[in-house]
Amino acid sequence: MPRLFETNALPPEPDSAGRLAVDGYLPLPGLLTADGLVLLHQEAAGMEALARRRDFAMKCMDDSPRHMTTLGGQVIVEASDMIPALYRDPGLVGLLTRAAGEPVIEIDDPVERHVLNILHRVGDTHGAHTDDYPYALVLFLEAPDDPADGGLLYFLPHAGSLYDLDAADRARTAHHRAGDAYLLRSDTTAHRVTPLSRPGLRRTVLNFAYTTPTARPHRTGSATELYG
Ligand SMILES: O=C(O)CCC(=O)C(=O)O
Numbered sequence: 001m002p003r004l005f006e007t008n009a010l011p012p013e014p015d016s017a018g019r020l021a022v023d024g025y026l027p028l029p030g031l032l033t034a035d036g037l038v039l040l041h042q043e044a045a046g047m048e049a050l051a052r053r054r055d056f057a058m059k060c061m062d063d064s065p066r067h068m069t070t071l072g073g074q075v076i077v078e079a080s081d082m083i084p085a086l087y088r089d090p091g092l093v094g095l096l097t098r099a100a101g102e103p104v105i106e107i108d109d110p111v112e113r114h115v116l117n118i119l120h121r122v123g124d125t126h127g128a129h130t131d132d133y134p135y136a137l138v139l140f141l142e143a144p145d146d147p148a149d150g151g152l153l154y155f156l157p158h159a160g161s162l163y164d165l166d167a168a169d170r171a172r173t174a175h176h177r178a179g180d181a182y183l184l185r186s187d188t189t190a191h192r193v194t195p196l197s198r199p200g201l202r203r204t205v206l207n208f209a210y211t212t213p214t215a216r217p218h219r220t221g222s223a224t225e226l227y228g
């Protein structure tokens, strides 16, 4: 099996943990190897027929919109060996631990461990929320090349409420390409994905959720609504 990710991929700045603590976000550009991108993209494409279309407003997240196609970890584990193996790969978990500056560990939750999110229609968006677990590694398998086409991460670290995401002027956007990744302090960073602007665009990500030995995840009903 070829290497799926760059084991040495860490941001050039020495203090990634400090940056993550302040910004809530750490870009990991080019985390996937060329082989990794091809193989994971194929794996996701092969599972897409199992994925379900979701169009609703999420009550527990201020009625923010979900227009996307999703596949939960409980289905992925039956359909893929590669994705669950990557999720628990000690090299990947070690990289995340170095990046975060604290032990990053697997979660037990079979649904949220590893999910697939596909935006593929005009207006498709993953609306504002925080995650149930403290860390999210988001791996890009497809993304619009042009930031003007949408699919941007829009985020606000240390958010008091989801309302602040659009009200505060501290919110930032980030653009990613296929093969890129980012690590998010996802339980305290409010975040959403901006809508796709025109037909023919696709944005496909894997989201791997992790915790720490001391974190107390605040479980919401969001995963059941989106992946159940
Ligand atoms: O697609 C993204 O960039 C964010 C995904 C996300 O926030 C999630 O799955 O909880």
Ligand SMILES: [Fe+2]
Pocket: 129, 130, 131, 136, 186, 191
């Ligand atoms: Fe999220």
